[in-house]
Amino acid sequence: MEDVVIEVNQLRRSYGEFEAVRGVSLAIGRGELFALLGTNGAGKTTTIEALEGLQRPTSGEVRVLGLDPIADRSAVRPRTGVMLQHGGFTGALTVRETIESWRALTVRPRATRDMLETVELADRADVAVEQLSGGEGRRLELALAVMGRPEVLFLDEPTTGMDPASRRRTWDVIRELQAGGTTILLTTHYLEEAEVLADRVAIMQGGHIVSRGTPEEVVHTLPARITFRSPEGSDLPDLPHGTLSVDGDRVAYETRDLQGDLSQLLDWATATGVRLYGLSARPATLEDVFLDIAGEHDNAGHRLEREEVR
């Protein structure tokens, strides 16, 4: 990769006896949006906090813009934006006062009005922060994170608590930043969010990265599925790339060649006059991969069956 902006090298981080991150390595290029996924407690926040300079690695190394986020904090901080999982506002200040007090501490800040409009809080500007809903609070935190036009942005579960419309608006804000060349690392539990936004994803489990790649590459680690209903005991065809399973009248084929196998199945149904009730054919989703991994790895990230995924 030519211009690596975020680098994690064999990161380990323990809390007392417990090792939360167990040898994570990542390289994220300029302008890339990388999503860290994983079950609760997988080590995502610990990894992102090491990059934010909030957690000191037990061993290994992290670099942001080629710098150490703890030792070189004064150089790194003005060039990065951070949205923590649990932001810390002073609840009695209004939204506008919060933005203005933050502006005073920011190099090259964007205008207050611009920030209020970007995150659609203009009509809530004079409301005390403690009166904001959970989703409005997250939008205010996003405004503070992007106020300094950061080159690198860390977003820890940015859309948690948002309604679907706010989430989509937030995705637009993130896309605008991406289009402007900002390098973004985000964690999320919304797999659709990762599928829509991320150039690459990594799935963590038990402190390890257990799958990584573009969303498409990660999804292709699992077969596609063709499902339909057919009377019990029906004579069903063998498909060249399909593995058949039957549960009562529910029929499923897992296949590595969705188009080829579906086409053969339809030819067979036409030739034999069989009706495929409730026919559905779809590739795996990130959610399927996530659930597969969560089911197949123990809490330490070790694969329970089949060989290790990379």
Ligand SMILES: Nc1ncnc2c1ncn2[C@@H]1O[C@H](COP(=O)(O)OP(=O)(O)OP(=O)(O)O)[C@@H](O)[C@H]1O
């Ligand atoms: N300050 C701490 N002291 C002790 N254990 C901690 C501390 N912070 C995190 N942990 C533990 O480390 C593990 C990883 O936590 P982390 O917050 O990094 O996970 P996560 O993937 O971000 O989870 P979530 O999706 O729930 O936010 C968890 O088991 C957590 O309980």
